[in-house]
Amino acid sequence: MDVVDVNAWGANSHGQLGLGYESELCMSPQRLTKYSFVPHLVRCIRGGGGHVLILDSNGRLHACGWNNRGQLGLNSTEECHNEFSMVPTEYFEEVPIESISCGWDISGAITVTKRLFVWGSNAFQQLGICQRGFMAVRRPMPVRLPRDEAAQRISFGLRHCAVLTHDHKIYIFGRLRIMDPPPIELDITATSLHRANVVKIQAHNPNELRIVSLVSGQNHMLLKCIDLEAGSRRRIIALGDNKFCQSNAFQFDEDVHQLAVGWTHNAVVLKSHSILLWGRNCYGQLGIGGFSEQQATPTPLRLQLEQGQSPARLHMGAEHGLLRTTTGDIYTWGWNEHGNCGNNATENLSQPTLLKLPGFAKLAGTGAGFCYAIVETVEEAMGPTTPL
Secondary structure (H helix, E strand, O other): OOEEEEEEEEEEOOOOOOOOOOEEEEEEEEEOOOOOOOOOHHHEEEEEEEEEEEEOOOOOOEEEOOOOOOOOOOOOOEEEEEEEEEEEEEOOOOEEEEEEEOOOOOOEEEEEEOOOOEEEEEEOOOOOOOOOOOOOOEEEEOOOOHOOEEEEEEEEEEOOOEEEEOOEEEEEEEEOOOOOOOOOOOOEEEEEEOOOOEEEEEEEEOOOOOEEEEEEEEEEEEEEEEOOOEEEEEEEEEEOOOOOOOOOOEEEOOOOEEEOOOOOOEEEOOOOEEEEEEEEEEOOOOOOOOOOEEEEEEEEEEEEOOOOOOEEEEEOOEEEEEEEEEOOEEEEEEEEOOOOOOOOOOOOEEEEEEEOOOOOEEEEEOOOOEEEEEEEOOOOOOOOOOOO
């Protein structure tokens, strides 16, 4: 019989591991014993600075951890919740959720009807509203985009929220410095929404280039684009802070399958299953076998995996990485101060290290300094017993 469990490890100072208590760290995977969801129905795990959201296959949302700004969406004033609770479906007007995202102290969701909901900190107008009394929003709040455009994807940085619409425009709320000069492929204009300043981004020539995905680091963003003439998805455009070369942009030799970012470093998974990383590497977060204290890595370097291993999904914490392979193994590397890598130690890891789990990892996710994995184990059936 198959048994599906939830495992978590790393920082737990806000109860974000869902273990029923707070602690400085958990250096190895811990099995959760209580939760508001059914483990085998978990569809997506997203973590923020000290909180975590879990989306199930019924479109219901579950939250745990730090709640100082209401980022759990439970309409609660408690500082922390160390066990999972389901966010009431009435907050989303009884419409199932399609996708979720977490920032440092902010959260968001897009429903199956493409409505956008956000909650948590609004200290920098990152919720898209500029009104007194809205420094924090403790339950999901619907946000109407200009001309009621449908939301397609959402991502959060430290102080910004970025929304990709169905017609391939991006709206940025909050604080994100766009580099000067901006990328020539983009048109960037300032507008307003609910009296809050908003930056609008779209392709300069929409007949040649289409923005199809976005991810956010601490103070930067990566955009995945389709070259419509060639029909390829090889181009990455970057915006924002470039102190650690994290906003260096590239045209790859093959299609980009997945984007992933940490606070100040990036990764792409290519069609051939190669994984390339660039940016800051002071904690070994690039996984390339060394630490770079003084200078960043400006061009992508390949992540070396054990023979026979292929990526299923790549996840980035603030300064650490987690790779789930197609065989259900988990590899971690990078910043390990809080046991983020789950290897029963706190020394930083400069290359992917196999994590000991009780079974096959079906799904995984990361927050700033912690990780989750949904693990399936097979229990052997008891055979007939012989009487003495």
